[in-house]
Amino acid sequence: MSNLTPSLERRFTRETGQARAIADLAEPVLEQLGFRLVRVKMSGEGGSTVQVMAERPGDHMTVDDCAAISRELSQVLDAHDPLPGAYNLEVSSPGLDRPLVRPSDFETFLGQEAKVELSEAIDGRKRFRGVVDGAEEGEARLIVQFEKGGEAQVIGLPFSMIEEAKLVSDKDSLRDDLSRSKAH
Template sequence: MPSNRTISPHGATPLTTRHEPRLIRETGLDARIADLAEPVIEDLGYRLVRVKCSGRNGFTVQIMAERPDGTIGVDDCETISRNLAPVIDADDPVDRAYHLEVSSPGIDRPLVRRSDFERWAGHVAKIELSEGHDGRRRFRGVLVGLRDDTFGIRLDDVPEGTPDTVWLPVSLLSEARLIMTDDLIAASFRAAKKALAEDPAEVEEVEEDEDASPGSSVH
């Protein structure tokens, strides 16, 4: 039977655990909803990636989630939405009608855990720190992995003769996400083809954007 499970650009590389803490946390209403959502999502066997409230479609609460192996599909999103909606409604943190949308992180996904920086090494990311590091808060470059309590990023905008790789403290992370590139898209399709070759009976669906495979409901 065909599956709706999506494949991350590096395929289903196992992550550490669904209980691995996030480095980047929400604030305000987003944080309150995240506190409600995270235990529900983990109990179902998934991991919370991000909560974001916006004025889209009146008011939308977007929940990004994934399996511990980095995949997510339509059925998974619907399962999370069905179990999470009553919990949010019971606590009633949103003072208006809202749309609850559960989706995959997308190819150009947020990076919120230490394992994300290992999994996505070799791809371009945009980084923002909570405070300056050597006088700079924003960086764009190729991720090169982790070293102790720092992550490396290879920059393309450094003066000639200076090191092109900087190691930034994970404790200063404010925002981090992958940048959509041809290499990232190509890696996604290669992973999908590999999955098909390993199990021809299972049809994998590669997501095109962060709203792929949503489970949505109105409250």
């Protein structure tokens, strides 16, 4: 896996309610298969669709990977029955607008643009957009430019306050991602 410390590998985002129960069941299954949980999201009427986003550390996910995860995870979910009634399970890879859910994500995606939303305001702001500059001392670091034409500065946002963080897709990152996938 990774040579990063366990604290950098632990997800700072946590689901709630039924999504949390499913995440707690899914995480060990994914780890056993060599994958990591990115997030679980419920959608559809009454949470009838369970979306599990996973990744293969250091490599791209394939359709076969998603199918293998789906088979294993379906058995565990059927055995523990965390949802009342019928539901659809969807397994996917993170994609271009990839959620950033671990401190290590802020190391892996250095130099890429990201949006971060906090649970409470810092200096009157809850939303930040900037270039990923790593993780340090319990904080995600971003290079932000608060005023158009103003000087860029590095800020630290406490992981404990991050409600949502994700990469911002652009044409260049799409082109890079496509060329990487062709190389595999």
